[in-house]
Amino acid sequence: MIPHPSTRSPRRAPSPALPGALQKKQSAFTLIETALALGIAAFALVPLMGLVPLGLQTSRNAADLTVTSQIAQRMAGMIQQADADNYSSLTNVYFYFDGDGQPLTGANAPGAASSVYTASIQPGPAAASPSSADPFIIPLIVQVVNDPGHRLSGTPSLTLSADLQARATTTSIYRAKAY
Numbered sequence: 001m002i003p004h005p006s007t008r009s010p011r012r013a014p015s016p017a018l019p020g021a022l023q024k025k026q027s028a029f030t031l032i033e034t035a036l037a038l039g040i041a042a043f044a045l046v047p048l049m050g051l052v053p054l055g056l057q058t059s060r061n062a063a064d065l066t067v068t069s070q071i072a073q074r075m076a077g078m079i080q081q082a083d084a085d086n087y088s089s090l091t092n093v094y095f096y097f098d099g100d101g102q103p104l105t106g107a108n109a110p111g112a113a114s115s116v117y118t119a120s121i122q123p124g125p126a127a128a129s130p131s132s133a134d135p136f137i138i139p140l141i142v143q144v145v146n147d148p149g150h151r152l153s154g155t156p157s158l159t160l161s162a163d164l165q166a167r168a169t170t171t172s173i174y175r176a177k178a179y
Contacts, residue, residue, distance in 0.1 A: 067101040068144045068169040071119050074101070075142045076173050079121065087121075087138065095119045119144045124172055142171045 029037075075095070082090055096104045096115035104115055124139030145168045 064146055065169070067097075067099070067117065068146065070101040071097055071117055071144045072142050072169060072171045074103070075119055075121060075144070076171070079140060079142075079173055087123075087140070090121045091123055091140070093120065116146065116148045117144055118147045137174050140173045142173060144169045144171075 078090060079087075095118070097117040097119065098104060098114060099116040101117065120143050122141045122143065124141045
């Protein structure tokens with residue numbers, strides 16, 4: 001039997017002053033869930049942070065290779081512009097360059113403490129020329145070394161210590177003599 005509507009007790013809305021069970025429960029992350037999420041993120045980021053030094057070294061090597069190539073091209077230009085019968089002013093001397101590959105001149109005289117790269121032009125072996133029988137071809141070797149410690153001095157030599165050899169770029173250039 002259904003009670004008559006007038007006999008039912010009226011429903012009341014829950015009062016905000018009532019404790020716990022009648023109030024709506026709010027959801028949030030617990031401290032354990034937050035700590036677990038941070039641990040997983042750290043576990044993923046630590047190996048990635050280990051790659052940063054490798055990336056920096058690769059970037060330094062690429063920049064060094066670019067600058068040494070630019071210096072070698074500059075030296076090749078000097079060879080092409082020089083008098084074909086007189087290379088003595090270019091060979092067996094050191095040329096000094098800054099970290100950007102610009103030659104040091106004037107106040108930054110050769111051998112200055114600000115040099116980073118050292119380059120030299122040396123006569124190459126005659127047997128290395130494309131045509132050994134051709135007396136009109138001059139083999140030359142351009143060597144560029146990243147030498148910020150200024151360990152190269154005296155007469156240039158193609159023989160370098162192992163640590164300098166690892167930072168050296170050597171290029172062979174063949175120049176035609178004037179007929």
